[in-house]
Amino acid sequence: MKNKLAGITVFFVLLLIWGCSRTQEGIVKPEYVIVIHGGAGNASNRDINEEQQNEYKEKLNEALIIGESVLKQGGTCIEAIEKTINFLEDCPLFNAGKAAVFTHDGKNELDASIMQGWDLNAGAVAGVGDIKNPITAAIKVMTDSKHVMMAGKGASIFAKEQGLQMVDSSYFFTDKRWESLQRILAAEKHGTVGCVVLDKYGNLAAGTSTGGMTNKRYNRIGDAPIIGAGTYANNKTCAVSATGHGEFFIRYTVAHDISALMEYKDLTLIEASELVINDKLAKIGGTGGVIAVDKNGNIAMPFNTNMMFRAYAKSTGEKEVAIFK
Ligand code: ASP
Numbered sequence: 001m002k003n004k005l006a007g008i009t010v011f012f013v014l015l016l017i018w019g020c021s022r023t024q025e026g027i028v029k030p031e032y033v034i035v036i037h038g039g040a041g042n043a044s045n046r047d048i049n050e051e052q053q054n055e056y057k058e059k060l061n062e063a064l065i066i067g068e069s070v071l072k073q074g075g076t077c078i079e080a081i082e083k084t085i086n087f088l089e090d091c092p093l094f095n096a097g098k099a100a101v102f103t104h105d106g107k108n109e110l111d112a113s114i115m116q117g118w119d120l121n122a123g124a125v126a127g128v129g130d131i132k133n134p135i136t137a138a139i140k141v142m143t144d145s146k147h148v149m150m151a152g153k154g155a156s157i158f159a160k161e162q163g164l165q166m167v168d169s170s171y172f173f174t175d176k177r178w179e180s181l182q183r184i185l186a187a188e189k190h191g192t193v194g195c196v197v198l199d200k201y202g203n204l205a206a207g208t209s210t211g212g213m214t215n216k217r218y219n220r221i222g223d224a225p226i227i228g229a230g231t232y233a234n235n236k237t238c239a240v241s242a243t244g245h246g247e248f249f250i251r252y253t254v255a256h257d258i259s260a261l262m263e264y265k266d267l268t269l270i271e272a273s274e275l276v277i278n279d280k281l282a283k284i285g286g287t288g289g290v291i292a293v294d295k296n297g298n299i300a301m302p303f304n305t306n307m308m309f310r311a312y313a314k315s316t317g318e319k320e321v322a323i324f325k
Pocket of ligand 1: 039191210213221222242244
Protein backbone atom coordinates (compact mmCIF):
# COMPACT_ATOMS: atom_id res chain seq x y z
CA MET A 1 0.00 0.00 0.00
CA LYS A 2 2.81 2.35 1.03
CA ASN A 3 4.71 1.54 -2.18
CA LYS A 4 1.62 2.21 -4.25
CA LEU A 5 1.14 5.58 -2.57
CA ALA A 6 4.78 6.52 -3.13
CA GLY A 7 4.46 5.48 -6.77
CA ILE A 8 1.39 7.66 -7.26
CA THR A 9 3.13 10.63 -5.55
CA VAL A 10 6.21 10.28 -7.79
CA PHE A 11 3.92 10.10 -10.84
CA PHE A 12 2.14 13.34 -9.92
CA VAL A 13 5.39 15.16 -9.09
CA LEU A 14 6.82 14.14 -12.47
CA LEU A 15 3.59 15.25 -14.15
CA LEU A 16 3.87 18.63 -12.42
CA ILE A 17 7.52 19.09 -13.47
CA TRP A 18 6.63 18.13 -17.06
CA GLY A 19 3.65 20.48 -17.05
CA CYS A 20 5.71 23.40 -15.76
CA SER A 21 8.39 22.92 -18.41
CA ARG A 22 5.86 23.23 -21.23
CA THR A 23 5.23 26.51 -23.01
CA GLN A 24 1.83 27.94 -23.82
CA GLU A 25 2.08 26.44 -27.29
CA GLY A 26 2.66 22.98 -25.83
CA ILE A 27 6.35 22.58 -26.65
CA VAL A 28 8.96 21.79 -24.00
CA LYS A 29 10.55 25.06 -22.84
CA PRO A 30 14.08 25.36 -24.23
CA GLU A 31 16.95 26.30 -21.93
CA TYR A 32 17.92 29.16 -24.23
CA VAL A 33 16.78 30.71 -27.52
CA ILE A 34 18.48 33.17 -29.86
CA VAL A 35 16.84 34.88 -32.85
CA ILE A 36 18.59 37.31 -35.20
CA HIS A 37 17.71 39.48 -38.20
CA GLY A 38 19.78 41.21 -40.84
CA GLY A 39 17.15 43.58 -42.17
CA ALA A 40 13.95 43.38 -44.20
CA GLY A 41 13.16 44.71 -47.65
CA ASN A 42 11.37 44.22 -50.92
CA ALA A 43 14.21 42.67 -52.88
CA SER A 44 13.10 39.65 -54.88
CA ASN A 45 14.79 36.35 -55.61
CA ARG A 46 16.16 37.94 -58.79
CA ASP A 47 17.75 40.91 -57.00
CA ILE A 48 19.81 38.66 -54.73
CA ASN A 49 21.31 35.78 -56.72
CA GLU A 50 21.89 32.33 -55.27
CA GLU A 51 25.54 32.93 -54.53
CA GLN A 52 24.69 36.12 -52.61
CA GLN A 53 21.88 34.36 -50.76
CA ASN A 54 24.31 31.66 -49.64
CA GLU A 55 26.79 34.30 -48.53
CA TYR A 56 24.13 36.01 -46.39
CA LYS A 57 23.00 32.68 -44.96
CA GLU A 58 26.57 31.71 -44.10
CA LYS A 59 27.10 34.96 -42.18
CA LEU A 60 23.76 34.66 -40.36
CA ASN A 61 24.72 31.12 -39.41
CA GLU A 62 28.13 32.26 -38.12
CA ALA A 63 26.42 34.94 -36.04
CA LEU A 64 24.04 32.35 -34.57
CA ILE A 65 26.93 30.05 -33.66
CA ILE A 66 28.70 32.93 -31.86
CA GLY A 67 25.59 33.79 -29.83
CA GLU A 68 24.73 30.18 -29.13
CA SER A 69 28.17 29.34 -27.80
CA VAL A 70 27.89 32.21 -25.30
CA LEU A 71 24.51 30.92 -24.11
CA LYS A 72 25.62 27.27 -23.99
CA GLN A 73 28.49 28.20 -21.71
CA GLY A 74 26.11 29.97 -19.34
CA GLY A 75 26.69 33.51 -20.63
CA THR A 76 23.94 36.09 -20.16
CA CYS A 77 21.52 37.34 -22.81
CA ILE A 78 23.32 40.71 -22.90
CA GLU A 79 26.69 39.03 -23.54
CA ALA A 80 25.16 36.91 -26.30
CA ILE A 81 23.51 39.92 -27.96
CA GLU A 82 26.69 42.01 -27.79
CA LYS A 83 28.92 39.31 -29.33
CA THR A 84 26.38 38.43 -32.01
CA ILE A 85 25.66 42.01 -33.04
CA ASN A 86 29.37 42.95 -32.93
CA PHE A 87 29.96 40.22 -35.51
CA LEU A 88 27.12 41.49 -37.72
CA GLU A 89 28.33 45.10 -37.30
CA ASP A 90 31.82 44.10 -38.44
CA CYS A 91 30.46 42.11 -41.40
CA PRO A 92 30.31 44.24 -44.59
CA LEU A 93 27.10 42.57 -45.77
CA PHE A 94 24.77 44.30 -43.31
CA ASN A 95 23.64 47.86 -42.78
CA ALA A 96 25.16 48.27 -39.32
CA GLY A 97 28.70 49.16 -38.23
CA LYS A 98 31.18 48.59 -41.06
CA ALA A 99 28.82 48.84 -44.03
CA ALA A 100 26.29 51.34 -42.72
CA VAL A 101 24.37 53.18 -45.43
CA PHE A 102 25.12 56.78 -46.34
CA THR A 103 23.14 59.86 -45.47
CA HIS A 104 22.15 62.37 -48.13
CA ASP A 105 25.39 64.25 -47.39
CA GLY A 106 27.54 61.15 -47.87
CA LYS A 107 28.12 60.51 -44.13
CA ASN A 108 27.37 57.56 -41.85
CA GLU A 109 25.13 58.12 -38.83
CA LEU A 110 24.59 54.98 -36.79
CA ASP A 111 21.92 54.09 -34.23
CA ALA A 112 21.74 51.21 -31.72
CA SER A 113 19.87 50.17 -28.59
CA ILE A 114 19.65 47.43 -25.99
CA MET A 115 17.04 46.53 -23.38
CA GLN A 116 16.99 43.91 -20.64
CA GLY A 117 13.72 42.37 -19.56
CA TRP A 118 14.19 41.78 -15.83
CA ASP A 119 14.46 45.42 -14.71
CA LEU A 120 13.49 47.25 -17.92
CA ASN A 121 16.88 48.94 -17.99
CA ALA A 122 17.94 50.16 -21.44
CA GLY A 123 20.61 52.09 -23.34
CA ALA A 124 20.88 53.68 -26.77
CA VAL A 125 23.10 55.78 -29.01
CA ALA A 126 21.86 57.74 -32.02
CA GLY A 127 23.50 59.48 -34.95
CA VAL A 128 27.07 58.44 -34.11
CA GLY A 129 29.79 58.45 -36.77
CA ASP A 130 32.99 57.24 -35.12
CA ILE A 131 32.13 54.36 -32.78
CA LYS A 132 33.12 51.04 -34.34
CA ASN A 133 30.46 48.99 -32.54
CA PRO A 134 27.42 51.09 -31.62
CA ILE A 135 25.69 48.21 -29.78
CA THR A 136 28.59 48.12 -27.28
CA ALA A 137 28.19 51.86 -26.78
CA ALA A 138 24.44 51.34 -26.15
CA ILE A 139 25.26 48.69 -23.54
CA LYS A 140 27.70 51.10 -21.86
CA VAL A 141 25.03 53.81 -21.77
CA MET A 142 22.81 51.28 -19.96
CA THR A 143 25.40 49.94 -17.53
CA ASP A 144 27.73 52.92 -16.94
CA SER A 145 25.61 56.06 -17.16
CA LYS A 146 22.49 57.54 -15.62
CA HIS A 147 20.91 58.02 -19.04
CA VAL A 148 19.04 55.92 -21.56
CA MET A 149 19.97 57.65 -24.82
CA MET A 150 22.94 59.70 -26.02
CA ALA A 151 23.32 61.26 -29.44
CA GLY A 152 26.00 62.54 -31.82
CA LYS A 153 29.16 64.13 -30.42
CA GLY A 154 28.19 63.60 -26.78
CA ALA A 155 27.75 59.87 -27.35
CA SER A 156 31.21 59.75 -28.97
CA ILE A 157 32.85 61.54 -26.02
CA PHE A 158 31.19 59.08 -23.63
CA ALA A 159 32.23 56.06 -25.73
CA LYS A 160 35.84 57.29 -25.78
CA GLU A 161 35.78 57.76 -22.00
CA GLN A 162 34.53 54.19 -21.68
CA GLY A 163 37.53 52.94 -23.68
CA LEU A 164 35.55 51.80 -26.71
CA GLN A 165 37.22 51.40 -30.07
CA MET A 166 36.87 54.62 -32.05
CA VAL A 167 37.40 54.82 -35.80
CA ASP A 168 37.85 57.45 -38.46
CA SER A 169 34.61 58.07 -40.35
CA SER A 170 36.23 56.54 -43.46
CA TYR A 171 36.08 53.15 -41.70
CA PHE A 172 32.37 52.83 -42.53
CA PHE A 173 32.89 53.50 -46.23
CA THR A 174 32.14 50.62 -48.58
CA ASP A 175 31.90 50.94 -52.37
CA LYS A 176 28.63 49.04 -52.37
CA ARG A 177 26.87 51.49 -50.03
CA TRP A 178 28.31 54.49 -51.83
CA GLU A 179 27.05 53.19 -55.17
CA SER A 180 23.67 52.44 -53.64
CA LEU A 181 23.41 56.06 -52.47
CA GLN A 182 24.27 57.28 -55.94
CA ARG A 183 21.77 54.86 -57.50
CA ILE A 184 18.84 55.60 -55.28
CA LEU A 185 19.40 59.15 -54.23
CA ALA A 186 15.67 59.50 -53.81
CA ALA A 187 14.30 56.12 -52.79
CA GLU A 188 15.10 55.13 -49.21
CA LYS A 189 16.34 51.60 -48.55
CA HIS A 190 16.11 49.19 -45.59
CA GLY A 191 18.68 47.10 -43.72
CA THR A 192 19.56 46.63 -40.02
CA VAL A 193 20.69 43.92 -37.59
CA GLY A 194 18.99 42.71 -34.43
CA CYS A 195 19.14 39.96 -31.84
CA VAL A 196 16.71 38.75 -29.15
CA VAL A 197 17.58 36.18 -26.52
CA LEU A 198 16.10 34.06 -23.75
CA ASP A 199 19.00 32.85 -21.61
CA LYS A 200 19.45 29.95 -19.17
CA TYR A 201 18.48 32.21 -16.28
CA GLY A 202 15.05 32.89 -17.76
CA ASN A 203 16.01 36.46 -18.73
CA LEU A 204 14.98 38.17 -21.95
CA ALA A 205 16.85 40.93 -23.81
CA ALA A 206 16.75 42.63 -27.19
CA GLY A 207 19.30 44.63 -29.20
CA THR A 208 19.22 46.46 -32.53
CA SER A 209 21.95 48.22 -34.54
CA THR A 210 21.68 50.09 -37.85
CA GLY A 211 23.03 52.65 -40.24
CA GLY A 212 19.43 53.85 -40.66
CA MET A 213 17.96 54.56 -44.07
CA THR A 214 19.99 55.40 -47.15
CA ASN A 215 19.80 59.04 -48.15
CA LYS A 216 18.46 60.22 -44.77
CA ARG A 217 18.77 63.98 -44.03
CA TYR A 218 18.65 66.48 -41.19
CA ASN A 219 20.11 64.08 -38.59
CA ARG A 220 17.02 61.91 -38.98
CA ILE A 221 16.85 59.21 -36.32
CA GLY A 222 14.89 56.01 -36.88
CA ASP A 223 13.23 53.49 -34.62
CA ALA A 224 16.31 51.34 -33.92
CA PRO A 225 17.62 53.40 -30.95
CA ILE A 226 14.15 54.16 -29.60
CA ILE A 227 13.06 51.92 -26.73
CA GLY A 228 9.52 50.71 -27.38
CA ALA A 229 9.73 51.35 -31.14
CA GLY A 230 12.62 49.29 -32.55
CA THR A 231 13.67 47.48 -29.38
CA TYR A 232 11.82 46.25 -26.30
CA ALA A 233 12.24 43.52 -23.67
CA ASN A 234 10.19 42.59 -20.63
CA ASN A 235 10.54 39.35 -18.68
CA LYS A 236 6.74 39.33 -18.19
CA THR A 237 6.16 39.01 -21.93
CA CYS A 238 8.79 39.01 -24.68
CA ALA A 239 11.85 40.57 -26.33
CA VAL A 240 11.49 42.27 -29.73
CA SER A 241 13.87 43.77 -32.32
CA ALA A 242 12.47 45.48 -35.41
CA THR A 243 13.60 46.34 -38.90
CA GLY A 244 11.82 48.38 -41.52
CA HIS A 245 10.60 51.88 -42.27
CA GLY A 246 11.46 53.46 -38.92
CA GLU A 247 8.99 56.33 -38.99
CA PHE A 248 6.06 53.88 -38.91
CA PHE A 249 7.68 51.81 -36.15
CA ILE A 250 8.11 54.94 -34.03
CA ARG A 251 4.53 56.17 -34.58
CA TYR A 252 3.06 52.76 -33.78
CA THR A 253 5.53 51.96 -30.93
CA VAL A 254 5.76 48.54 -32.55
CA ALA A 255 8.03 46.62 -30.17
CA HIS A 256 6.16 47.75 -27.07
CA ASP A 257 2.77 47.23 -28.70
CA ILE A 258 3.56 43.54 -29.17
CA SER A 259 4.52 43.23 -25.50
CA ALA A 260 1.43 45.19 -24.39
CA LEU A 261 -0.93 42.98 -26.42
CA MET A 262 0.52 39.99 -24.60
CA GLU A 263 0.45 41.62 -21.17
CA TYR A 264 -2.97 43.25 -21.27
CA LYS A 265 -4.87 41.23 -23.85
CA ASP A 266 -3.36 37.82 -23.19
CA LEU A 267 -2.43 37.29 -26.84
CA THR A 268 0.28 34.75 -27.64
CA LEU A 269 3.57 36.00 -29.11
CA ILE A 270 2.58 34.85 -32.59
CA GLU A 271 -0.87 36.47 -32.40
CA ALA A 272 0.49 39.76 -31.06
CA SER A 273 3.37 40.09 -33.53
CA GLU A 274 1.27 39.01 -36.54
CA LEU A 275 -1.43 41.53 -35.60
CA VAL A 276 1.05 44.39 -35.34
CA ILE A 277 3.14 43.62 -38.45
CA ASN A 278 0.67 42.08 -40.87
CA ASP A 279 -2.46 43.97 -39.87
CA LYS A 280 -1.86 47.28 -38.10
CA LEU A 281 1.37 48.22 -39.93
CA ALA A 282 0.48 46.66 -43.26
CA LYS A 283 -2.78 48.67 -43.40
CA ILE A 284 -0.94 52.00 -43.17
CA GLY A 285 1.93 51.03 -45.50
CA GLY A 286 4.52 50.51 -42.76
CA THR A 287 6.95 48.03 -44.30
CA GLY A 288 9.23 45.76 -42.27
CA GLY A 289 9.23 43.02 -39.69
CA VAL A 290 10.32 41.92 -36.23
CA ILE A 291 12.05 39.04 -34.52
CA ALA A 292 10.72 38.11 -31.09
CA VAL A 293 11.06 35.52 -28.35
CA ASP A 294 8.74 35.12 -25.36
CA LYS A 295 9.45 34.09 -21.77
CA ASN A 296 8.61 30.46 -22.65
CA GLY A 297 11.02 30.30 -25.58
CA ASN A 298 8.38 30.60 -28.34
CA ILE A 299 9.59 32.65 -31.28
CA ALA A 300 7.99 34.78 -34.02
CA MET A 301 9.58 36.37 -37.11
CA PRO A 302 6.74 38.07 -39.05
CA PHE A 303 7.43 40.54 -41.87
CA ASN A 304 5.24 42.25 -44.46
CA THR A 305 8.01 42.75 -47.05
CA ASN A 306 9.25 40.23 -49.64
CA MET A 307 12.11 39.15 -47.47
CA MET A 308 13.79 39.44 -44.11
CA PHE A 309 17.25 38.03 -43.37
CA ARG A 310 16.57 35.95 -40.27
CA ALA A 311 17.71 32.96 -38.24
CA TYR A 312 17.12 31.28 -34.91
CA ALA A 313 18.50 28.50 -32.74
CA LYS A 314 17.17 26.81 -29.60
CA SER A 315 18.91 24.66 -27.01
CA THR A 316 16.66 21.82 -28.22
CA GLY A 317 18.59 21.73 -31.50
CA GLU A 318 15.87 23.46 -33.55
CA LYS A 319 17.45 25.86 -36.04
CA GLU A 320 16.60 27.81 -39.21
CA VAL A 321 18.33 30.34 -41.45
CA ALA A 322 16.04 31.97 -44.04
CA ILE A 323 15.63 34.97 -46.33
CA PHE A 324 12.39 34.80 -48.33
CA LYS A 325 8.91 33.68 -47.17
N1 ASP B 1 14.49 50.68 -39.05
C1 ASP B 1 15.68 51.29 -39.57
C2 ASP B 1 15.46 52.79 -39.62
O1 ASP B 1 14.38 53.23 -39.94
C3 ASP B 1 16.05 50.83 -40.93
C4 ASP B 1 15.91 49.36 -41.19
O2 ASP B 1 15.55 48.59 -40.34
O3 ASP B 1 16.19 48.96 -42.31
O4 ASP B 1 16.39 53.51 -39.40
